Amino acid sequence: MKLVAYDALLSGVLRRIRPTPKTQATVESLGRMLVSEIEAIVEKLSPGCLVEVEGSVAKGTYLEKQHDIDVFVFYPPETPREKMEQATLDLGRKWAEGRQARYQIAYAEHPYVRVFLDHEGLNFKVDVVGAFLITSTTRLKSAVDRTRFHTAYIRKKMGPQLRDQILLTKQFMKGTGVYGSESRVGGFSGLLCEVLTIAHGSFLQLLKSAGEWRPGQIVDVERLSTSPESFNAALVVIDPTDGRRNAGAAVSLEKMCIFIHAARSFLEDPNDRYFFPKARRPLPKSELRRILKERRTRLLVIEFEKPDVIDDILYPQIDRMTSALRGQLVEMGFTLVGPETDYLREQGGTIHILLELGIASLPRVEKRCGPGLDRPEHARRFLQKHRQRYPYLEGANWCVDAPRKYSEAEELVSFILSSNPQGILPSHLADALSKGFTIRTDEEAVRSASPIVRQMLTEHFSRMFPWQIE
Secondary structure (H helix, E strand, C coil): HHHHHHHHHHHHHHHHHHCCCHHHHHHHHHHHHHHHHHHHHHHHHHHCCCEEEEHHHCCCCCCCCCCCCEEEEEEECCCCHHHHHHHHHHHHHHHHHCCEEEEEEEEEEEEEEEEEEEEEEEEEEEEEEECCCEEEHHHHCHHHHHHHHHHHHHHCCCCCHHHHHHHHHHHHHCCCCCEEECCCCCCHHHHHHHHHHHHHHCHHHHHHHCCCCCCEEEECCCCCCCHHHCCCCCEEEEEECCEEEEEEEECCCCHHHHHHHHHHHHHCCCCCCCCCCCCCCCCCHHHHHHHHHHHHHHHEEEEEEECCCHHHHHHHHHHHHHHHHHHHHHHHCCCECCCCHHHHHCCEEEEEEEEEECCEEEECCEEEEECCCCCHHHHHHHHCCCHHHHEEECEEEEEEEEEEECCCCHHHHHHHHHHHHCCCCCHHHHHHHHHHCCEHHHHHHCCCCCCHHHHHHHHHCCCCHHCCCC
């Protein structure tokens, strides 16, 4: 496609995502107001701190419909870590309560306060974060201390044209489903979008480069790292303010590969669906039944009450639990089919986890091979243990057809979830599951499926990339 055609498409996208003058005025005035309000509280609770807006709002790289505000309170570096954390929680709560705003305590490397505001017709999430006021990234006391350096770096590189290119990158990442560094997503952070765009000069050049990426790809725009290959990650993007850090560490191999595929596909057939995908409608239950009958597999949908834990803690625990369930099923002789990602939905305080099994029922007996005749003492114990099971010789080894402990997959899953053998369930999930859970199979799973579970089943049975949805 000719460059002029790209220009027309991307200009249309920019008109939709570039903040309007009204939005800019609202966001910037609110940012100043928040700093002033929080400074007044800080002066009473923790004098000597610096309060600043950081993140995409400070850098001017926010989208028209995404303008969350990060307010950082920077403490003198000699402040004890515990004091910094508690002071931030105290002032965040006090400020939110003074505004009569809803808030929650969230966690990254350390706790912070997330406040939900409505202002001049726009909805905002405001994060009040504590950090240390350091003079160099070599003097870090917490990971978020780098934030001021990130803001300064992006601002230094920024110009109107580059800002537009960053907005295109962010919206492309959002549209293709790879945006967000939180553990549940495993994708590209806002900072990573900014650094990658700066490194390549434009959105299109980034896509052209990404089409050639391979796992372990290295991007070091400021050439700060002496051994970038030492980072063990799918994508290595050296932090332009700290050569010891991989800013791409949160990107999973799968999300990196989706981005590579999306970049190649867009360059072959440019379309605004890569930026603004259509919502996929869940299949009707009759169609889900037909597909399930055709596949001749077994569905297991596990349901339990969502524990009162923030998502950044809960979802990694669900990942570990589901991985453990899969491992135990395979070890016991069952097999799983279908995609292993996007197996989770949450609605109305209920967690839904999907497993699909190719082999879900096994014979009630299994063949167990024991010691050989050349180990008489072991053979004697084997024969004594299985004397009622008619042991037999195969060559020089004793064998027996013994009862299988679990012949149905749901029996094994139910045992693990209810008994937590060897403590394999993460703590918060073990507590939640001890209060009860439900396992729905096949027809029951389809019949009882809410729209969000139908959506999960639809995407599991017929996986599509966001830009493929018609």
